[in-house]
Amino acid sequence: MQEILNQLKELSNNLYWTWNNDFHEIMEEINKDYWKWSSKNPVKFLNAIDKEYLFETIEKRNLRYRIHNLYRDYRKYITSRETYFEKKYYKTDKPEICYLSAEYGLAKSLRFYSGGLGTLSGDHLKSASDLGIPLVAVGLAYSYGYFRQVITDDNRQSELYELSDFDSMPMRLVLDEEYRPVKITIDLPGRKLYAQIWQLNVGRIKLYMLDTFVDENNVDDKRVTDILYGGEAEKRILQEILLGIGGMKVLEALGIEAKAFHINEGHSAFLTFERIKNTMNRHNIGFKEAKDLCYYSNIFTTHTPVPAGIDIFPKWMFEKYFGAYAVEDLKIDFNRLFEEGNNLYGQSMGDNFNMAYLAINNSNFINGVSKLHGEISRKMWALPESRSQIDSITNGVHTKTYLSGVSEKIYRKNFGNDWIDVDNIWKKISELPDETLWSLRNKNRKKLVGFVRERIIDSVRIHHESEDKIAEAQNLLDDSALTIGFARRFATYKRGTLVLRDLERLQKILEDKKRKVQFIFSGKAHPKDDGGKNFIHEILKFANRNGFKNNIIFLDNYDMEVAKRLVSGCDVWLNNPRKPLEASGTSGMKVIANGGLNLSILDGWWVEGYQKNTGWEIASPENYDSASDEEVNEFESKSLYDTLENEIIPMFYERDEKGIPVNWVNMMRGSISMLTPEFNTGRMVKEYHEKFYSKVR
Numbered sequence: 001m002q003e004i005l006n007q008l009k010e011l012s013n014n015l016y017w018t019w020n021n022d023f024h025e026i027m028e029e030i031n032k033d034y035w036k037w038s039s040k041n042p043v044k045f046l047n048a049i050d051k052e053y054l055f056e057t058i059e060k061r062n063l064r065y066r067i068h069n070l071y072r073d074y075r076k077y078i079t080s081r082e083t084y085f086e087k088k089y090y091k092t093d094k095p096e097i098c099y100l101s102a103e104y105g106l107a108k109s110l111r112f113y114s115g116g117l118g119t120l121s122g123d124h125l126k127s128a129s130d131l132g133i134p135l136v137a138v139g140l141a142y143s144y145g146y147f148r149q150v151i152t153d154d155n156r157q158s159e160l161y162e163l164s165d166f167d168s169m170p171m172r173l174v175l176d177e178e179y180r181p182v183k184i185t186i187d188l189p190g191r192k193l194y195a196q197i198w199q200l201n202v203g204r205i206k207l208y209m210l211d212t213f214v215d216e217n218n219v220d221d222k223r224v225t226d227i228l229y230g231g232e233a234e235k236r237i238l239q240e241i242l243l244g245i246g247g248m249k250v251l252e253a254l255g256i257e258a259k260a261f262h263i264n265e266g267h268s269a270f271l272t273f274e275r276i277k278n279t280m281n282r283h284n285i286g287f288k289e290a291k292d293l294c295y296y297s298n299i300f301t302t303h304t305p306v307p308a309g310i311d312i313f314p315k316w317m318f319e320k321y322f323g324a325y326a327v328e329d330l331k332i333d334f335n336r337l338f339e340e341g342n343n344l345y346g347q348s349m350g351d352n353f354n355m356a357y358l359a360i361n362n363s364n365f366i367n368g369v370s371k372l373h374g375e376i377s378r379k380m381w382a383l384p385e386s387r388s389q390i391d392s393i394t395n396g397v398h399t400k401t402y403l404s405g406v407s408e409k410i411y412r413k414n415f416g417n418d419w420i421d422v423d424n425i426w427k428k429i430s431e432l433p434d435e436t437l438w439s440l441r442n443k444n445r446k447k448l449v450g451f452v453r454e455r456i457i458d459s460v461r462i463h464h465e466s467e468d469k470i471a472e473a474q475n476l477l478d479d480s481a482l483t484i485g486f487a488r489r490f491a492t493y494k495r496g497t498l499v500l501r502d503l504e505r506l507q508k509i510l511e512d513k514k515r516k517v518q519f520i521f522s523g524k525a526h527p528k529d530d531g532g533k534n535f536i537h538e539i540l541k542f543a544n545r546n547g548f549k550n551n552i553i554f555l556d557n558y559d560m561e562v563a564k565r566l567v568s569g570c571d572v573w574l575n576n577p578r579k580p581l582e583a584s585g586t587s588g589m590k591v592i593a594n595g596g597l598n599l600s601i602l603d604g605w606w607v608e609g610y611q612k613n614t615g616w617e618i619a620s621p622e623n624y625d626s627a628s629d630e631e632v633n634e635f636e637s638k639s640l641y642d643t644l645e646n647e648i649i650p651m652f653y654e655r656d657e658k659g660i661p662v663n664w665v666n667m668m669r670g671s672i673s674m675l676t677p678e679f680n681t682g683r684m685v686k687e688y689h690e691k692f693y694s695k696v697r
């Protein structure tokens with residue numbers, strides 16, 4: 001029994017479990033309430049659970065064998081020398097590529113992410129692990145992370161910040177030989193900033209996260225890593241100094257010699273300075289020479305198509321933190337250093353320092369995150385022909401992370417336990433009989449409806465509301481109704497309320513008792529984004545009107561768990577950003593392997609994914625570039641209603657003698673077979689490796 005406990009502990013300390021449905025099921029079987037209470041954090045779960053009870057339950061429920069198997073698969077995964085990288089390139093145990101990001105979305109209980117940038121970084125690490133890419137990652141361990149969303153009685157978002165207890169999370173402090181925490185230091189005006197380092201294991205990949213909550217720091221500096229995307233510009237510059245400069249110091253402290261550096265969004269671009277400094281010292285050369293050397297091994301991925309999305313700091317602030325650094329460490333005039341983020345081949349930022357300019361000026365490899373976004377970025381930054389141009393690598397998702405247990409069981413039943421390794425698996429899945437594919441949808445939808453009811457009942461209980469309310473919640477939604485999901489950050493460009501534009505028309509759709517339609521919304525607005533918060537308010541007001549409570553739901557506190565449930569359960573995934581502001585978008589990719597279909601504006605990845613037989617487009621007006629916001633919203637919302645009324649709803653409810661919507665199932669076939677093999681991070685990370693990482697010498 002001790003052996004099985006040790007195996008569970010080892011499993012819980014590697015985020016391999018985040019993409020393993022079996023592991024979740026085993027935890028749930030041991031004790032569902034505890035599992036929920038721990039926020040699905042197995043370290044907390046195993047620390048808290050009574051060991052005798054644990055052993056008894058493992059015996060009683062026959063879990064021993066399942067745990068052994070899981071452990072065996074895990075060991076095989078971790079130690080395999082047959083990965084894509086090792087087969088195609090060479091064998092190595094040393095990380096060679098350093099990846100940096102301000103956020104990582106790895107699990108619900110690790111609140112180090114706010115949205116798509118985070119889940120993309122998390123998925124990047126998971127796929128790098130699957131492929132055996134020798135990559136190491138750096139980030140920040142925010143003690144409060146991103147906020148928890150609470151909906152108030154007057155239908156508004158409020159924010160709650162909860163302290164994470166890192167000691168009961170799947171992460172451990174990096175210690176030296178004398179068991180003292182390894183710390184890095186950064187020179188700040190009049191003081192040093194200290195940070196300790198937490199290590200997380202993402203399969204084969206190590207992620208190091210910096211944490212400034214240490215004794216040596218003053219009260220303000222302790223708070224540098226308290227919350228993600230909170231605070232003022234000066235807090236932000238400190239976080240970015242810690243990530244970029246501190247990130248390089250982590251590698252040095254741990255003896256890691258990376259050869260390529262991937263700056264995932266501008267936040268970490270200060271690393272370019274630290275690399276220049278180290279190169280100057282190592283080779284005894286000047287700034288210019290060192291800068292030219294480092295340039296060829298920096299990779300910059302941009303994620304925003306608008307200048308307003310980029311971090312900018314005023315000159316005085318940049319000078320405060322880099323004035324001495326320029327003169328003493330880099331041995332150049334301050335204004336020369338300022339130019340790195342002020343001047344992009346003649347385009348000037350006036351009195352500001354732009355993190356994207358800094359990254360571009362110092363990176364040979366630059367990419368946007370979809371083909372369209374690549375084009376937009378090339379226009380936005382118009383780089384001279386004499387240098388490397390902006391490429392594009394379309395985003396993906398780590399398929400297994402978002403694949404539900406329900407879907408996986410069906411795939412296993414048909415293709416065996418190693419189904420994911422079967423050649424052309426998605427084409428083969430698309431060739432499963434109508435009944436099988438339709439039951440994939442029905443089972444996933446049913447599971448989602450159960451989850452929504454359970455969540456709402458939990459919240460009714462917490463608020464001590466009446467039994468009537470519980471009974472009401474037990475009947476929310478209909479598990480055979482066409483279910484449409486819209487969930488993502490409530491940034492205004494994503495237009496969360498577009499479907500509410502013509503309430504009469506929407507009401508007609510919702511009132512049809514024969515062809516039932518239901519919507520589930522979810523998402524957080526940034527605490528300072530009043531526009532986004534108002535959108536949430538609009539949806540809640542509408543959802544709480546009598547008559548629609550049953551078929552319009554807003555689920556609070558969107559996180560990775562809610563995301564996984566929604567992308568598995570929804571039949572249609574709605575995406576209606578203002579073009580071309582959605583650089584890629586990834587949530588729509590998460591539905592595909594679960595048999596969901598996309599209804600989307602032709603923006604971001606959908607420009608590449610959409611075909612007549614993979615899903616639906618929301619059409620845009622022909623005079624798009626000259627049209628006002630009003631005109632665009634009017635046109636596109638009409639197209640949205642038209643598509644729902646004339647195509648989607650009829651197709652879903654047109655059934656054959658067995659009750660199967662044959663055309664719908666065929667659309668699923670197109671979506672699964674053509675989109676899943678393309679829009680995943682396995683393909684994406686390979687592309688990063690082949691285009692960029694492997695080109696660095």
Ligand SMILES: *Cc1c(COP(=O)(O)O)cnc(C)c1O
Pocket residue numbers: 114115116117119487488489558559560563564584585586587588590
């Ligand atoms: C996938 C995901 C996102 C990103 O969704 P987009 O459609 O790209 O905006 C945001 N938040 C969570 C929790 C996600 O899982």
